[in-house]
Amino acid sequence: MRAKPGARYVETGGQHRMDWQRDAACADAADPDLFFPISLHGPGADQVEQARRVCRRCPVAAQCAEWARETHQGAGVWGGMAMEASGGGRQ
Template sequence: MEWIHHAACIGTDPELFFPVSSEGPGARQREEAKQVCAGCPVRQQCLEWALESRQRAGIWGGLDERERAALGRRRANRLRSAGGVAR
């Protein structure tokens, strides 16, 4: 995970990336976290790590839990359609 040393979130309070709700203050926190991710040079590596390690909580690579789950399903469907094996 050498990429983590180049992440835009280095030095940011990790709590920012784990909002307690998706409404009100939590929604604002989620958007603030995603803004940090938006300018990150290793955003894709972060997202891939989160998908591979099946991170269930938090903002990783600019995506929240639901967005990562949806992306994972789309990838699995593409693999199945192509005759591959989804994990």
């Protein structure tokens, strides 16, 4: 099951502080799947661009990007960066 952006970071514990997610611009995104495109190319590229538009107005983009790096998120759009599911590449 895919969590709604803005709530997708919920943890039950661990070393990463997650309180910044309360201010996530994607918390109210109409389509959470935008942040998890199947591919960074083709139709997926449009999804990535739509997600990045939300990230550009997000007040916690820096925290989001840092968290994604620290927790080795391998796919999705985090802090305005798109990560490839299969190879960990970024756009």
